[in-house]
Amino acid sequence: MNIHDASVPVFTHFLRSLSAILKKAEAHCAARKIDPNVILAARLFPDMFAFTRQVQIASDTAKGAGARLAGVAVPSWPDEEKSFDDLQARIGKTLDFLTALKPDQFAGAEDRDIHLKAGGRELDFKGFAYLETSAKPNFFFHLTTAYAILRHNGIELGKPDFLAGGQ
Amino acid sequence: MNIHDASVPVFTHFLRSLSAILKKAEAHCAARKIDPNVILAARLFPDMFAFTRQVQIASDTAKGAGARLAGVAVPSWPDEEKSFDDLQARIGKTLDFLTALKPDQFAGAEDRDIHLKAGGRELDFKGFAYLETSAKPNFFFHLTTAYAILRHNGIELGKPDFLAGGQ
Numbered sequence: 209m210n211i212h213d214a215s216v217p218v219f220t221h222f223l224r225s226l227s228a229i230l231k232k233a234e235a236h237c238a239a240r241k242i243d244p245n246v247i248l249a250a251r252l253f254p255d256m257f258a259f260t261r262q263v264q265i266a267s268d269t270a271k272g273a274g275a276r277l278a279g280v281a282v283p284s285w286p287d288e289e290k291s292f293d294d295l296q297a298r299i300g301k302t303l304d305f306l307t308a309l310k311p312d313q314f315a316g317a318e319d320r321d322i323h324l325k326a327g328g329r330e331l332d333f334k335g336f337a338y339l340e341t342s343a344k345p346n347f348f349f350h351l352t353t354a355y356a357i358l359r360h361n362g363i364e365l366g367k368p369d370f371l372a373g374g375q
Numbered sequence: 376m377n378i379h380d381a382s383v384p385v386f387t388h389f390l391r392s393l394s395a396i397l398k399k400a401e402a403h404c405a406a407r408k409i410d411p412n413v414i415l416a417a418r419l420f421p422d423m424f425a426f427t428r429q430v431q432i433a434s435d436t437a438k439g440a441g442a443r444l445a446g447v448a449v450p451s452w453p454d455e456e457k458s459f460d461d462l463q464a465r466i467g468k469t470l471d472f473l474t475a476l477k478p479d480q481f482a483g484a485e486d487r488d489i490h491l492k493a494g495g496r497e498l499d500f501k502g503f504a505y506l507e508t509s510a511k512p513n514f515f516f517h518l519t520t521a522y523a524i525l526r527h528n529g530i531e532l533g534k535p536d537f538l539a540g541g542q
Contacts, residue, residue: 209376209485209503218507252419252527318376327534336376340385342538348515349522349537356523360419367494370516371509 212314219270224374227299234292236363250357262354263295267302273343274306278313379481386437391541394466401459403530417524429521430462434469440510441473445480
């Protein structure tokens with residue numbers, strides 16, 4: 209058991225689930241003649257983030273965790289996605305970044321000091337606590353909320369779509 | 376880094392978040408004179424599980440993971456909760472079960488063969504893959520869906536309620 213295997217392959221598996229879920233959402237829009245923007249802008253309550261933002265944050269959480277645990281700079285990407293294709297490209301870019309990290313960059317990362325700013329607060333963690341109580345929970349929070357927005361809008365998805373890693 | 380620390384303290388931290396979230400939901404019902412059953416039976420789409428069931432499954436996923444990784448029988452609890460108090464008791468019972476497991480019961484659990492039935496399918500995993508690609512993702516899926524149901528119904532919660540472990 210090591211912190212690379214508890215982070216990168218988990219994020220990539222579930223980013224591939226997210227990509228497959230997006231494909232189903234796009235196909236649903238095409239089949240029912242639904243403007244994709246209706247789904248991309250959907251949210252569960254007025255002060256919650258819309259679907260597109262949920263996907264962007266899932267991407268940010270995964271790339272931020274990979275970068276911080278590998279000890280490299282967190283890449284900054286503008287949040288400009290306006291279509292399912294744009295979101296697929298964002299997920300693809302996140303997968304490329306994560307899979308380019310080498311397992312040996314994560315040596316000792318469980319004890320590395322991690323500092324970040326989130327929700328206007330300064331947060332300090334050791335690497336292991338960061339991964340287990342912040343990064344992965346946040347990642348699954350936004351992934352699940354994206355899934356829930358789609359289900360709430362009638363897109364046919366099931367737990368296997370969430371779990372399957374795009375298989 | 377070991378598989379006990381990557382499982383039991385994660386589940387207990389977020390079960391405590393869930394307990395605190397339930398308290399806010401109950402207080403909201405009392406303040407607005409909302410029948411608690413309306414919230415307990417709320418769901419995001421007709422074929423999704425209601426709030427009460429989301430909490431029960433979060434509990435089941437956590438106790439199942441703790442038991443399987445510790446190599447003890449998974450306790451079976453009837454799904455009879457009918458109130459916020461009942462759900463708090465279920466969460467409390469789950470916390471008691473998990474915290475009674477000893478870290479040394481998890482020695483070698485990352486390579487243990489885990490067999491379970493879920494969604495009508497027979498699943499086989501090694502312990503580590505079970506924890507990282509099934510147990511924790513499922514746990515966060517149901518926890519987040521419970522949170523989303525409450526937010527969709529106007530209960531005032533924020534990301535800190537999800538992350539704080541009841542602090």
